[in-house]
Amino acid sequence: MPQQTGKHVVFVTWKTGNAPAFAAAQRLGHHVTLIRSLEMERLQGLDFETSPYGASVDEVHCLQDAGDLDALRVCVGRIHQARPIAGFVASTDAFVIPVAQVAAELGIPFTDAAAARTAKQKSRCRDALAAAGVEDTAHAVVKDLDEALRFAALAGYPLVLKPEMASASEGAFVLADEAALREAMAGVAEHADLYRHGVLLEEYLSGTFLSAEIGLSRGRVLRLAVSERKTWDGHEPLEIGTTIPAAISDGQYEAVMDFAERVIKAVDLRLGIFHVEVMLGADGVPRLIELNPRVMGSCLPNLFCLASGVDFFELLVRVYLDEQLDLGPIDFTHYATVRWFGAADREPTPAELPDLGWTEEYRPALQSLHLAFPDTPTLEPHRGNLGAFGEVQVRHADYQASIDIATHVVDRVASQLGMEVTR
Structure with a gap:
């Protein structure tokens, strides 16, 4: 990619894993500012201070909560006054909407704020797709058990229950029958904060669970990848893995990408790289699971680099600087x-991490294995994407081998720990 000069890029994140993007921005010749979110770092047990991120950042500003619109507005205003900002990168759910709002106020290119709100408010997103003729999955926001039962009588079982606005699969359930619906609605009252924006019921979608990683820059669509998703049989909403690229036919790839393009255009996201989760039915028709107005999460950008050899992090920076790209x-x-x-x-x-010396047997396919237990006496059941204590990444020229090696590594760790894990 050609060298760039002199632009000011502001990252708003709590993830140390974004450090490769900081480095990419510097390689492209840009001034890099990081706005950290101390409360989110604390909640996630992260320590930015001991990470090597500082080598790729020119200046750092710390907010207690970078999702606080007023605090973010003041901080960004001061940064912009000192050195005009050319673009933002906000790769986590909590920060996309406030950053979009501040960017719009300052006239700086970013994902459209209203569209980001529509994407994150799940029923509103489905309504937008229905209005545009993209798809019409049955759904309803319900206030109580009576409304939930009325929707179930019309839509039938199984159903999906999830928070109207949330992320990381928290609070999501597949409901097989009325008894499960009654139990789930009782649980809503016990976790009122999680469902504070509403309880969404949706028609259950079956098929192959995929995601389209797709970008928009200067009005031009960038098709990056279709990824294959794996969920846990013990709790279907929980995602426990991804393979990039998905092992699907050319026709299926085209169907998913065409659908993803129609989704992001119906919502009018305009600028960014987006993560569109899709269920590809047995009939070959894709339907939306969830639209995320931000880049794919966790380690998936690194998986993309491993599978393709393309520097995803440079691409990320260039997209959010609204550059003309011909990928x-x-x-x-x-x-x-x-x-x-x-x-x-x-x-x-x-009490301690197991000896992982045996992992050398799986090199060079095994790229990384990370274990980190929380500083608590008990491990809570893994039911949301943020509740894992282990992660393994594998790269292989053969599709099935990449999956088998990852599976074997997880199995061996579980055996060492003497506990059943989500696999």
Whole structure:
């Protein structure tokens, strides 16, 4: 990619994993500012201070909560006054909407704020797709059990219940029958904050669970990848893995990408890289699971790099600087697989990490294995994407081998720990 000069890029994030994007921005010749969110770092048990991110950042500003619109507005205003900002990168759900609002106020290109709100408010997103003729999955926001039962009588079982606005699969359930619906609605009252924006019921979609990673820059669509998603049989809404690229036919790829393009245009996101979760039915018709107005999360950008050889992080920076890009088709030479795992049931926290010397048997396919237990006496059951204590990444030229190696590594860790994990 050609060298750029002199622009000011502001990252708003709590993730140390965004450090490769900071470095990419500097390689492209830009001034890099980071706005940290101390409360989110604390909640996630992260320590920015001991990470090597500082080598790729020119200036750092710390907010207690970077999702606080007023605090963010003041902070960004001061930064912009000192050195005009050319673009923002906000790759986490909590910050996309406030950053979009501030960017709009300052006239700086970013994802459209109203569209980001529509994407994150799940029923509103489905309404927008229905109005545009993209799809019409049955759904309803319900206030109580009576409304939930009325919707179920019309839509039938199974159903999906989830918070109207949330992320990381928190609070999502597949409901097989009326008894499960009654139990889930009773649980809503016990977790009122999670469902404070409403309880969404949706028609259950079956098929192959995929996601389209797709960008928009200067009005031009960038087709990056279709990824394959794996969920846990013990709690279907929980995602425990991804493989990039998905092992699907050319026709299926075109169907998913065409659908993703129609989704992001119906919502009018305008600028950014987006993560569109899709269920590809047995009839070949894609339907929306969830639209995320931000880049794919966790380690998935790194998986993309491993599978394609393309520097995703440079691409990310260039998209959010609204540059004219002509990417062309991505030539994937490998398959990259991640598996996340945590305790299947409540377990005592192990006193120490197991000896992982055996992992050398799986090199060079095994790219990384990370284990980190929380500083608590008990491991809570892994039911949301943020609740895993382990992650394994594998790269292999063969699709099935990439998955099998990741599976074997998780199995061996579980055996060492003497506990059942989400796999």
